Amino acid sequence: MNTEAILAANLLPLIIYFGAILFITAVMLGGAYFLGQRHRAKAADEPFESGVVSTGDVHIRFSVHFYLLAIFFVIFDMETVFLFAWSVALKESGWFGFIEALIFIGILIATLIYLGAIGALDWRTRRQRIDTSQNSR
């Protein structure tokens, strides 16, 4: 039996299954579409037809600091994972592993210096920073 024959034989149930899914979904959605009622009332477009009318914009702006905090955590956490893996195999990896880990940590330190220098670790908002600088004057 060649490959294509195997394929075709195996495919048939799959195709039937796929067709059945399509059919059922179509019946469910289409049935609702054709049998269901239509409302043209104004309130019909509200998210909660019978609830309190919502106010304001849902696109609230969060301060980017929260995001930064999260991302820093993930990054440095991941780095500990690497170091942890190294610490388990400290003996086996030997001096070579040690140098590699040193390089890794070195890069991490460089990154940290960089982050500090660009002010990414300064948690104050812009307003607070302006206030501080005014106070110090």
Add this chain to the structure above:
Amino acid sequence: MNADQLAALAPIITITGAAIAVMLAIAIRRNFLLASGVAAGGILLSMLALGLAWPQSPAQVTLLMLLDDYALFTMALLLVTGLAVLGFCYDYFKDREGENEELILLLLTALLGATVLVASSHFAAFFLGLETLSISLFALAGYPINRARPLEAAIKYLILSGVSSAFLLMGMALIYAQSGELGFSGIGHFIANQPVMNTVVLGGVILIVAGLGFKLSLVPFHLWTPDVYEGAPAPITAFIATVSKGAVFILLLRFFISTDSYGYNPLLSVFSVIAMLSILGGNVLALLQTNVKRMLAYSSIAHMGYLLVAFIAGGSIAPGLVIEAVTFYIVAYFITTTGAFGVVSVLSTPQTEAGDIGFYRGLFWRRPLLAGTFTLMLLSLAGIPVTAGFIGKFYIFTSGADGRLWGLLAAVIAGSGLGLYYYIKIVVVMSMNEEATVRKAEESSGARISSATLAVLSLLLIWFGLFPDHLVSIIQSVSNTVR
């Protein structure tokens, strides 16, 4: 790992070091010129390090990387292109507001990803390189964060690239599930030892092709291309169009040759369909485009289609010729595309990106040299003789004819015909004499590095178009090592 392997890795290590150095330089003193200078020095050092790596080749460094002559050659190509893009970036961003230094850093990490990609011989290195490249590119594309278009481009690229990575990982997983191998040569052994075609491995390879097809913007994975090309800053677009695509294509080629996936005939029909669709689709989409960046985006889709023709020919002709054809075409395409986007980037001002074709009206009268360079680049893209693009297309034809891919060659011919229309259209627009558009104030002469780069690119274009032998002999000598 020993000293020899370390020497072989030296170019990649140098690039990494350069990235860290730039980062520290920014931390110490925020200065765009300083950052650019450090980066340029790093790239140059890395090129010198290639000389260090050369005697070691071919060197298998751990399981992950194989640094043979071909990998080193393509690395050199990527590094030179990266340097050219850096030059364009400097002129493009130096007068812009905001903190532009991180752009240089990201450029280096992207370059790092690309160099890892072309040397990888293992799925892990492959994926790491690709993601390093891609993630840097998201940030690069959206670098002018206060503008809508770059941001849109970055978000689109990010999301869709995520989808493509998912395909890629799924494909790798399928292959691993069957073969238990992640290294290319191991997979090659597995495939060679299979008595019948393994459908799951085939499916895995197709999924990988789908994932890479996104990066190469092949139809039907091309829809992101024009939006990202248009939105991203022009030098970054040049980078995406050349370094990113070139590295991915070279990886695809290496993957195919070292795993001997050419044995899967269905794959060739998949590629044939993709190539046909890309050539015709790309050209048809570019036809009436009025935005130069979008037009170049569509044309790059078509060019990747042309490249695939030579690639597919590998099913029936010797791999040496395929590599030769593909590599020459990539070199020509790199020069041309970098040059074309370089012109766009020189023309762009901090206020407007030079995308709309109206921007080019009467360019011959305002800035004849720039317009001449652009014309040269467009002619090369169209494959007109005397340019390197012609030799490249000639290679495509030769390998296609050797492989008896008549249908695809017909598509290439039709596509070239269509291509001529929209390339020449720009030239026509540039030569229109529109006195009204002459704006003296716009005459900036501050793009000295870009101008020099463009001049060098033009010379190279003509040089390789007239005397391709030098380049061809180099490519031949490095392509023999690929296994």
Add this chain to the structure above:
Amino acid sequence: MLGLLGWVPLIPLMGFLILVMAGDQLSRLIISWVGAGSVAVSALLATLIGFEFLDGDMQPYRHIVGSWMTIDDLSVPFGFYLDALSMTMLFVVTGVGFLIHVYSAGFMEDDPGYARFFAYMNLFVSAMLVLVLADNLVLLYLGWEGVGLGSYLLIGFWYDEPNNGYAARKAFVMTRIGDTAMALGLFLLFTQLHTLDIQSLLSLASSQWAPGAVLPVASAALLLGGAVGKSAQLPLQTWLPDAMAGPTPVSALIHAATMVTAGVYLIARTHPLFLLAPTVQLAVAVIGALTLLVAGCSALVQTDIKRILAYSTISQIGYMFLALGVGAWSAAIFHLLTHAFFKALLFLAAGSVISCFHHEHNIFKMGGLRKAMPLTFWSFMIGSAALAALPLTSGYYSKHEILLAAFDASPVLWAVGLLGALITGIYSFRLIFVVFFGAQSQTVEKKPGWLMSVPLLLLAGLALFGGMLQIPLNSVFPVLIDQGNDHTFNLVSVITVASPIIGLLIAVLFYLTGTFSAQRLSDGGLAGTLRQFFLSGWGMDALYETLLVRPFITLSTMNKNDVVDGLYVGVAWLVRGLHRMASATQTGRVRWYGASMVFGAVFIIAIGLLS
């Protein structure tokens, strides 16, 4: 000296290049020095070469300048060939050309296109020299087309006037018909004889081809086609009267003295071929005879001074063809020479008249110029006398010789020639009497300066005494077999001499003394119709209009939206449609992009698994 042969056509070409490239910056004086000077140098060289050539017993001399092209067994050098025939032509082209250039310097002095004019003239002279000196047919063809180009450019010289452009185009297209035939002739000769070198080709033809065989007849007929077009013979003569739209010196140089006689030169040059094809040679004679009659009749009734001269040129070239047709080769070339003198003289004199009358061309609006312009009058007298072949003028010697040769061949041809001579006498003196006698109708504004007068004087001398020249063509042409008829004082000779004199007398009666009125004659129904018929050049233009131009225009109108073009338009339309459809997929929505990637992946997996 002979080694300098290559420079003869080169110097005018250099003049052309200088004038084309720097013409706008140069002063008029320098332009005229470059323009006329280059031809003068050429003429000087030609004279020196001529002396040496005559000294050397007229041995044909071949001068290869360099290779032009070499393709397979076709090798075409830039080779020049000098024998008595090309020497004669060389003298005509450079000598008459030089005089006309000098005249032009005066005639065109107020024209804004001064440099352009001389550039074109130099180009023409250069091409004409290439034509007459060429030692292979391809180079000859280069010169042939070169003079065609020069003619086209100069007829349409005053391009502001659309009609001049049309005239130029007409001349180009009509001669092009002949040129096509000639090119075919060249191809035929080359494919059959594998050489284009004229001398070896002719000797090969004579040795390989039997007289009257198909090949020589066909090739001679095709060459004749070219000659007919260039020399404005029936049925391709209609372009020459319209070509008078160009400046008068142009008409003198190109459309009287040199280019239009190129056809005569071509036939004379390839006469062994024609000897091999007696039917074609007869056709040459018949064409010549018909043309001289037809054009003569048209010249009778024209009112435009230049058109009269144009028709007379056609008619005189008809005589040359007649001579060629009856085998009187040297007589034809001799008439070519004398015709160049007196027709150039006539045109230049006409140019003086025209420029005095603010470019008035109608002879009936002139009159009584005899006193006002004595020099022009006498030039015209001499020219017309030579044209009418009155005894002792140059035209007499040559035409007489032709008519006698025609008589030996066939009395019918002789009779036609005789009638033509009569008509020539009438129209040439009609012109003189109308223009120079009678009451002076207009005042003369401006008299020709010395630049215009000196060439007139010199040409008048040549027209008068040019008949004394003994051109040594026997080395080129076979000597006519003397049939023992001594025509010196017999009846034929007397009648031949008498006919133009009778024509002169008729003209006197009609136009000088007013004994008969041409007006009254042409008022009659039949005569009036005939007059109209002649005036329109025997209705040839109208004939071509209905036979060729109209159907062609109708055809092209029918095919206005080119049928074949529809295919390409269709492709463009299709591609645009595809572009629009494909562009619709570029929605810019990430969800659609992502979905399309999934569809695409499913699609290619399907292809991979099912193929």
